Amino acid sequence: MVLSSGVWEELRKIKDPLLQQLVLKLKDTIMHSRADSTIEKYTRAFLRWVQWAESRDSFGKLPVNPLHFALYLQHLGSLTQSRSAVEEATNAVSWFSQTAGYTSISQDPFVKMALAGLQRSLSKPRRKKEPVSPVMLKEMVDSLDQDPSLSDVRAVAIAFIAFYGFLRFDEVVKLRCCDVRFLSDHMVIKIVSSKTDQYRQGDEVVIARSGSSLCPVGRLELYCRMARVDSQSAECLFRGIVKSKNGERLRSLGSLSYSRIREILMGKIKALGYDPADYGTHSFRSGGASLAANRGVPDRLFKKHGRWKSESAKDGYIKDSLSARLDVSRKLLF
Structure with a gap:
């Protein structure tokens, strides 16, 4: 879905067979910019954003509207009461935005403020796990x-x-x-x-x-x-x-x-x-x-x-x- 929107729509218009092969290789290269486990985690978080955005009539998935995404972070923070869930959503949607050639949503000033506020309000004392002896x-x-x-x-x-x-x-x-x-x-x-x-x-x-x-x-x-x-x-x-x-x-x-x-x-x-x-x-x-x-x-x-x-x-x-x-x-x- 992501590698078919944004810059990829432009790349699909290329007719030159040699360049088409390079486009396919470029997709693979982009998907290797993060570890497999990280991409799996980001995919799950991104799909949750997509599901939430699709349930709202006027909300688009990509490119991400900063105001809409800030509302999503507020929703996610209220639902999960988890700082890590909010941070993961921001990292995931930012990465997928960049893979489509859009600016990282995490760099938007309004989203930054919403994220910082949620990080402070959702912070809890971390209980560090014990090492095995x-x-x-x-x-x-x-x-x-x-x-x-x-x-x-x-x-x-x-x-x-x-x-x-x-x-x-x-x-x-x-x-x-x-x-x-x-x-x-x-x-x-x-x-x-x-x-x-x-x-x-x-x-x-x-x-x-x-x-x-x-x-x-x-x-x-x-x-x-x-x-x-x-x-x-x-x-x-x-x-x-x-x-x-x-x-x-x-x-x-x-x-x-x-x-x-x-x-x-x-x-x-x-x-x-x-x-x-x-x-x-x-x-x-x-x-x-x-x-x-x-x-x-x-x-x-x-x-x-x-x-x-x-x-x-x-x-x-x-x-x-x-x-x-x-x-x-x-x-x-x-």
Whole structure:
């Protein structure tokens, strides 16, 4: 719908076959200006604006009328009582406006004032999620039966690589069987694309082997053996599991969704006796990052391991230990 209005109406008038091919390639290029997960989120938010605008007789979808959009933001803020919902709508509609060649709606002075007012009125104290601790990982391993199911082994493997690799859930979802290489003293995980890799250059995460029952390499190896993972396959590493009278086996195709992985790991946390409301999708990444920071891992290596582009983004994941925080004042004492 968006790539058929605005500048695209003009481009459709081009008759030259060579230029028509370039138009098709340009569409693809424009749609790759954001990460896939971001575009999916923006699309949902934009379609909500479209649905609301279409229910009003005199409201057009694109180009966006600033006064109409300000009214929509007021409606959305009153309906959801959510600052993030209002901000997401503004970002989404602005991006789609730009893809059609129109000015970003977020730059309109009136919309800016409406957004700023809603941000202030809808602001709430943020309850930051707790990081997962090494103790919790040990409890996950200890909770496994002597002959554990593939489902349980899968959950523990995901938890360990997310923690020790500082992986986001969307990175875990996209992992393929061929993206993992096991070596004598470590493993290499290839990250084909991620939220911070806007230009899709790819990256690699290396995780050391310890040889203990809490070794992240060993945990993933156990899953791969039990699931009979083909290390050369381009299929997703973590897939659904089929249960039968003969036990469990990995589905041959498909992948686990972001929400399903979250459901699996929050279920594990609840089974250990913790409140899942205290933890979130970034708790494993945050847990590994906090442990590394409190153990004095050099900042440059720390940042590279987590694929952070800025100091502020990295620091947002760290929960300093009480000992580290007390160390500040200890250094001031006479």
